[in-house]
Each structure stands twice: as C-alpha cells, then as structure tokens.
Amino acid sequence: MGMMRQYELVDRVRSYNPNTDEDLLNRAYVYAMRAHGTQKRASGDPFFAHPLEVAAILTDLKLDDATIVAAVLHDTVEDTAATLEEIESMFGPEIRRLVDGLTKIKKLDLVSKKAAQGENFRKLLLAIVDDVRVLLVKLADRLHNMRTLHFVPPEKRLRIAEETAEIYAPLAGRMGMQELREELEELAFRHIKSEAHATITKRLEEVTEREGQVISAIEIDLKEKLSARGIHAEVAGRRKRPYSIWRKMERKSVSFEQLSDIFGFRVIVDTIDDCYRVLGIVHTTWPMVPGRYKDYISTPKQNDYRSIHTTVVGPGHSRVELQIRTDTMDRIAEYGIAAHAHYKDGRTTELTQFADESRAYQWLRRTVDLLAEGDSPEEFLEHTKLELFHDQVFCFTPKGRLIALPRGATPIDFAYAVHTDVGNTAVGAKINGRIAPLLTELQNGDEVEITRAEGQAPPAAWESLVVTGKARAAIRRATRTAVRRQYAGLGRQILERAFSRAERPFTDDKLKAALKRLARTAVDDVLAAVGRGEMFSGDVVKAVYPDLEPEKRGGAGDPKAASNGKGWFELRKGDNLKFKLPGETPGANAIPIRGLGGDLPVRFAPDGGAVPGDRIVGILTPGEGVTIYPIQSPSLAAFDNEPDRWLDVRWDLDDKVPQRFPARIALNSINEPGSLAQITTTIAEHDGNIDAVAMNRPNPDFTNVTIDLTVWDLKHLSAIISELREKRVISRVERVVG
Numbered sequence: 001m002g003m004m005r006q007y008e009l010v011d012r013v014r015s016y017n018p019n020t021d022e023d024l025l026n027r028a029y030v031y032a033m034r035a036h037g038t039q040k041r042a043s044g045d046p047f048f049a050h051p052l053e054v055a056a057i058l059t060d061l062k063l064d065d066a067t068i069v070a071a072v073l074h075d076t077v078e079d080t081a082a083t084l085e086e087i088e089s090m091f092g093p094e095i096r097r098l099v100d101g102l103t104k105i106k107k108l109d110l111v112s113k114k115a116a117q118g119e120n121f122r123k124l125l126l127a128i129v130d131d132v133r134v135l136l137v138k139l140a141d142r143l144h145n146m147r148t149l150h151f152v153p154p155e156k157r158l159r160i161a162e163e164t165a166e167i168y169a170p171l172a173g174r175m176g177m178q179e180l181r182e183e184l185e186e187l188a189f190r191h192i193k194s195e196a197h198a199t200i201t202k203r204l205e206e207v208t209e210r211e212g213q214v215i216s217a218i219e220i221d222l223k224e225k226l227s228a229r230g231i232h233a234e235v236a237g238r239r240k241r242p243y244s245i246w247r248k249m250e251r252k253s254v255s256f257e258q259l260s261d262i263f264g265f266r267v268i269v270d271t272i273d274d275c276y277r278v279l280g281i282v283h284t285t286w287p288m289v290p291g292r293y294k295d296y297i298s299t300p301k302q303n304d305y306r307s308i309h310t311t312v313v314g315p316g317h318s319r320v321e322l323q324i325r326t327d328t329m330d331r332i333a334e335y336g337i338a339a340h341a342h343y344k345d346g347r348t349t350e351l352t353q354f355a356d357e358s359r360a361y362q363w364l365r366r367t368v369d370l371l372a373e374g375d376s377p378e379e380f381l382e383h384t385k386l387e388l389f390h391d392q393v394f395c396f397t398p399k400g401r402l403i404a405l406p407r408g409a410t411p412i413d414f415a416y417a418v419h420t421d422v423g424n425t426a427v428g429a430k431i432n433g434r435i436a437p438l439l440t441e442l443q444n445g446d447e448v449e450i451t452r453a454e455g456q457a458p459p460a461a462w463e464s465l466v467v468t469g470k471a472r473a474a475i476r477r478a479t480r481t482a483v484r485r486q487y488a489g490l491g492r493q494i495l496e497r498a499f500s501r502a503e504r505p506f507t508d509d510k511l512k513a514a515l516k517r518l519a520r521t522a523v524d525d526v527l528a529a530v531g532r533g534e535m536f537s538g539d540v541v542k543a544v545y546p547d548l549e550p551e552k553r554g555g556a557g558d559p560k561a562a563s564n565g566k567g568w569f570e571l572r573k574g575d576n577l578k579f580k581l582p583g584e585t586p587g588a589n590a591i592p593i594r595g596l597g598g599d600l601p602v603r604f605a606p607d608g609g610a611v612p613g614d615r616i617v618g619i620l621t622p623g624e625g626v627t628i629y630p631i632q633s634p635s636l637a638a639f640d641n642e643p644d645r646w647l648d649v650r651w652d653l654d655d656k657v658p659q660r661f662p663a664r665i666a667l668n669s670i671n672e673p674g675s676l677a678q679i680t681t682t683i684a685e686h687d688g689n690i691d692a693v694a695m696n697r698p699n700p701d702f703t704n705v706t707i708d709l710t711v712w713d714l715k716h717l718s719a720i721i722s723e724l725r726e727k728r729v730i731s732r733v734e735r736v737v738g
C-alpha cells in the first residue's frame, strides 16, 4: 500500500472543504513525517503511513482541519521527540489541546484492562476528553490499528481485539457511528473467535453462491416498482457481516441453517414521505414477517438514528431485511456525531465554532446525551450517571485496576476504595511514581500507589477530609476500634493491679469464667468497661473470686485507700508510697503514662495540665479515660468520695518521641506598650508553645495574664518561669495547677 502523498491529503480535505488551510495541512504533514523519521510499524511499513491513514479515515467523515491535523500528529508526542510546546508554537493552542487529549488516552492503552471494566473505561475516556474530536481521532486510530492487526504479534492481538470489542466499538455505537462500530466489531470478532468467524464466513459464501441471484432479483424488481411510481431511490443490497450473524445465532440459539435473513437492502430516498411510500410498495409486493417492522422515523433512537426496518419473505422463501430512510438519515446513521460536523456549503460547522462558548456548551451537552443513548431501561438510567461523569475521577492501581472516585477524592479515598485494610494502614502515596501527600486531589488517569505500614490506625481527623462514604465509614469504624483497644488496654492495667493487691492471680481464663456474673459476653468487653470507668476493678475481683473478703475500696493512688477503718494506714504489697512519703519514687506497679496519642486514653487536667516531673495521679473519668492531675491539684478534692476512680500512675516517656505537655502560668504585668509582646517573646525564645492567652485588667496599672502553654517537662517550665521573673514589666509569675 503506497503512502498517501502530501497533495493527496490536501485534495481529500479540499473535496469537502474548499476553504481548508492548505498551508496548515502541509506543515503538519512535513512535521509528522520528520518526527517519525525511520520508525517502522509491525507491518514493516514506515510508521508515518499510520497517522496518514487515520487522517484519511477522518476525511471520509468530512471533519474539520484541526481534527485532520490532530490525526496526522496524534502519535508524535508519545512516540517521538516532539513536544506539546512545539506543537502549540507551530499549530496553535487548539491543535495542541487535541494532541494532548490523544496523548493522554494513549497512555491509558499501556494499562491492562479487564473486560468487566469496559463501562468504567469508556467513562474514563469521556471524562478525560473535553472535546469530542479527540474521540473521533481515537476511533479512527483504533480502526486503522484493527485493520492492520494481523501484523501484530499473536500474543498482543487478542488483548487489542478484546479491548476494541469492549470499549471502542460500543463507544462508536453510542456516538451513533454505526458503520464504524460494525467494522470494529467485525475486525475484533475475527481475532477473538477466529474459528467461528471462519466457519460463518465460509457458510455465507456458500449461501451467497446459492441464493445470490435472489438478491439481484429483488433489487431489480424493487427498483422497477419504485421508478414506476416516480420515486427516486438508491437501492443497495448487502450481505450481513459475520459478526452480526454470529450474535444473532448466540442470542437466539439458532444454527446457521435456521438463520434466514442474512441479506439486507438499504433503500435511500429523498423525503420522509417517500420512505412510507416505499414501505407500502414493499409490503404489497412481498409478504412481511410479523414482528419485524420498526419505525425509527416517527420514534428515533436516542442517538438520532432514524430509519424504517422491515423484513419480508422474498422469492425462494429467503427472508430479506430492508432499511428505508432518507439521505440525511443515512448520513447520521453512518457518521453519527461526525455527521453533525460535516461542512455544509463550505461554511464553518458546529465543531469549528468552539470559540462561541454557549454553542460549545450546547454541543458538549448534546454529545453527552448522544453518548447516553441506550435501548434498555438500564442504559436509560445510565444517562443520569453519565451526566455526572465530569464529577468523577478515574485512577489506576499499579496493577491497572481502574478505580472510579468522586471529584475531590484523595489517595486516602483511593486506598479505601481498593480495600479497607489498605486504607487503614495507609501512611503515604505515590502519584504517577512521585511521592505525594495523602491529601492531594486526584486527577483523571493518575496511577496511585499506596504506601502502607502494618499496625497503623487511621487518624480520626481523616474522617472529615475524605469525600467517599466508604472511607468515612471505615475510618470511623477503625477509630472506634482503636479507642476501644485503648480502653481495653487501660482496663487490663487497672485489673492487673487490683488482682495483685488482692494477691490473686489474674488471667483471661479466670475472667472468662466470671463473664456471666459480670453480665458481659467477652473478656474485652470487661476490660473496656473497666477502662472506661463503667465497671469497678473491685467488682471484677469479687466476681472472679467470690469467696474473697470484700476488698477495701480504693486504688493505691488514694491517700485514704489504705485506710483499714482503724484510722491509720496499712501498707499492702504493691501499694505505691509516693503520695504518702514525699520524695518516694513511683512504684513499678503504677500505670505508665506516655502522653497523648499513646496506647491509653489519656488527657491532662483541663485547668492547668500536668508535666513530666510532676508527681501525678490518674482519675478515671467515664467516657474520657484517665485524666492526669498533679498531686497538688485542688480539683482532686472533688473525687475524695470516689476512691474507685483513683489510679496509680507514673510517667513513662519515650525518648524517641519527644512530646510536649500542657501547663498554665499566671502573671501580673505592668501596663505599658509592648509588655505583652515581651512576655510572649520570652516564652517563645525559650521554646515554650503558647496555646491560649487570657487577660483582665483590674486597675489601670496592671494586667492579669493567664497563659496556657506546652513544655517538655517541669524543668523546662521552671526555666521559663524564672526567665519571665527577670522581666521588669512582670511583677509576679506563678504556675497554676487546676
């Protein structure tokens, strides 16, 4: 096959568009030829023959210059040294946009696709392309590749053919391009079911040989009858394609012998009126087959297809299908969307009026409607979904699985869409091979790889950052599980110490045996209930060891706890003496407190906090976990009558994860300009973080300032306080313990 010459391309376009920009076409021809250079196709032909053939297919559809040029250039950016910038500088922004769209789609070809994803993939295509001309070039590209598929290595053929059948042929159909659809289907069928294709083709030839004369008899007969009535008509007989015969055999479970209507006629007339006149003549000449008459003229299909269909029994009892329509209807049936782009009298078309925003919008709307065309109610429902596809993004896993997400979705949503476990353990993401924040907004076609770390729990804050319901529900669930695990962990620590004080062994099995008495169904339920402060450790000890003497109430942290009722304290094994004997180091039996975000539900005294170095006590607060107070905290008096809530706790800091802790200071400052600034600067200079500042002014000379800040420990806090005391504007500084 000889390669199309430069002048031939121009001639083809000029034949339907006298105003074509010849210079533009010529420059594109030369540019693409040079770019592809000596590249060869699988057939051994120069590669450049391919974009030219694609352009030729589009000239058959009579498309505008920009589309033809984009077809000529469509493989340059992906396969050669050409760049989009260069294309824009040489051919302008419109052609750059078209080539860019084609390059994006081409990248998707590299991704393996599963058949079941066909519908999603079509939506992806539609979401990526914002100009229907990109799809037209893509379909022409695919058509040429399918026509030359036999040159491609066999192992690749099947995948390309399946992709064509799954994605591109239906897309052509939805765009109303029946001819293109049928050819794509036919070519795909040849490779996917080669045996069936060969058998049907052979039988078709036999039948044609046997009954072919019937066809010409009908054709002649019909033409005569029509001209006798003064109807101007083109009558073209055609044999059905193997694919449509095979599909009918599959659908109706019939053998080839039972298939009768393998011949068809198309009758093209000038007016709608003529269509019905032809129908009348056909039905009075040959008997019609009941149930086969369809009038798509009075009720067009949603993709604009209009025609009358009927089947009659011709000579020799052959069934013959007839399609009767006008010239315009025929063009729309063949070219679909492209038909709307046809040049009319050399004037500009809808497609070239994209500059006009409102028309462009209408055109796109219409395209969406056309693409939403469907015969079944499901497809009709699909319409509403398709309207939304611009609100969606379609991304890939590294293995090529397609994930559809709402617009605005992040890698976190993506991770949860892949699998809940992937979402729960996600710690990072790579987008198109590059490390990206988990909160990046995903774009169409992004390939997303999630980095995971086992044993992770999703931060609760993610819940408000994700856009998919699935991710939100999973995060909520995982957070709840993590919180429950914290409570159970705390409950276990409390119980271990309570049993130890009672000098009785504590095991899960023993606890299990007492579940009934505790009215719980699982050990974890008991642990969590104790951790939450809903169940007292003493009651659990009693339930496990009913024979045990009633335990004296109270945990070790309560100065009154060890009271034996005789007015003096009795020390028991495991008791922490730190509250009784100042200077005593905390006992090993105390619950270790690491700080916030650890594995226990911990918070610090709301009015004044607590910092490492403080001697501390924990108060179990239902629904809150443990609240840590410095032992000197006046608030503790409120819990005097609830000894069960007191917990013996000790600091247990992780040097590898330095943490700040909350504290409060109160100071008195002289009212002069810049005094507050001096205070805050001093704190900042000494590495204190200010969380809140409250002020009141009891008299014109002084301001009382209360500052909530976070520090590393007591030493750090003391250092800040003494620095503040040095300031002239400050008359008094002290720590506040709430």
Ligand code: MN
Pocket (backbone or CB within 6 Å): 050, 074, 075, 141
């Ligand atoms: Mn190509």
